[in-house]
Amino acid sequence: MTEEATQKLFEITQRIARAAKITGRESDxxxxxxxxxTCTATEIAPxxxxxxxxxxxxxxxxxxxxxxxLMEANPDIRLHLVGQLQSNKADDAVxxxxxxxxxxxxxxxxxxxxxxxxxxxxxxxFIQVNLADEPQxxxxxxxxxxxxxxxxxxxxxxxxxxxxxxxxxxxPAPWFALLAKLARDHGLPGLSMGMSxxxxxxxxxxxxxxxxxxxxxxxxx
Ligand SMILES: *Cc1c(COP(=O)(O)O)cnc(C)c1O
Numbered sequence: 001m002t003e004e005a006t007q008k009l010f011e012i013t014q015r016i017a018r019a020a021k022i023t024g025r026e027s028d029x030x031x032x033x034x035x036x037x038t039c040t041a042t043e044i045a046p047x048x049x050x051x052x053x054x055x056x057x058x059x060x061x062x063x064x065x066x067x068x069x070l071m072e073a074n075p076d077i078r079l080h081l082v083g084q085l086q087s088n089k090a091d092d093a094v095x096x097x098x099x100x101x102x103x104x105x106x107x108x109x110x111x112x113x114x115x116x117x118x119x120x121x122x123x124x125x126f127i128q129v130n131l132a133d134e135p136q137x138x139x140x141x142x143x144x145x146x147x148x149x150x151x152x153x154x155x156x157x158x159x160x161x162x163x164x165x166x167x168x169x170x171x172p173a174p175w176f177a178l179l180a181k182l183a184r185d186h187g188l189p190g191l192s193m194g195m196s197x198x199x200x201x202x203x204x205x206x207x208x209x210x211x212x213x214x215x216x217x218x219x220x221x
Pocket of ligand 1: 197213
């Protein structure tokens with residue numbers, strides 16, 4: 001099982017390197033987050049054995065169920081939360097995560113800032129932007145980004161960059177380019193964008209964090 005995971009990880013790493021090279025970037029500018037949502041600890045173990053250390057989950061409860069034991073065995077693991085977050089889960093999120101990718105409204109900014117002060121722990125935050133104004137998705141509207149960033153700065157949140165999940169049925173590149181422009185405009189270095197189907201495109205447009213699930217773990221059932 002480790003062999004298969006090693007092979008998959010090698011392939012993805014190669015694809016990351018090629019996409020980076022084409023655009024004159026170094027592959028170490030791109031952080032691969034292995035999205036392990038719905039996978040069991042047993043399914044995750046081979047990827048850890050293969051050397052992957054950065055993982056992502058979309059639900060706090062699921063992260064709490066799976067990761068404390070895995071992180072105790074592998075203290076250098078870094079866990080990112082990438083899914084929509086309820087403000088009442090802010091303490092749990094801050095307690096378990098090293099980065100939070102779906103900060104998208106003032107109530108959450110406030111809850112996270114309080115949780116960080118309480119727990120004395122400051123995970124990197126990415127502000128999620130709902131670029132296409134999709135009602136079913138999280139993320140702040142482009143028009144509200146400046147105000148939300150101001151509020152995040154005022155609350156002393158460690159804002160690392162911006163995050164997006166583009167519309168599924170459209171070409172992703174223009175959305176990635178828009179997110180990259182917004183990050184530049186606001187002087188933010190981090191760009192969390194690109195999933196299994198489009199991470200190479202995202203890297204060519206400047207992604208610093210790609211969130212890859214299916215390509216590493218197979219189709220989720
Ligand atoms: C599930 C998920 C991913 C990974 O998607 P794949 O297509 O399986 O690579 C990335 N980002 C977020 C926010 C997700 O929920």
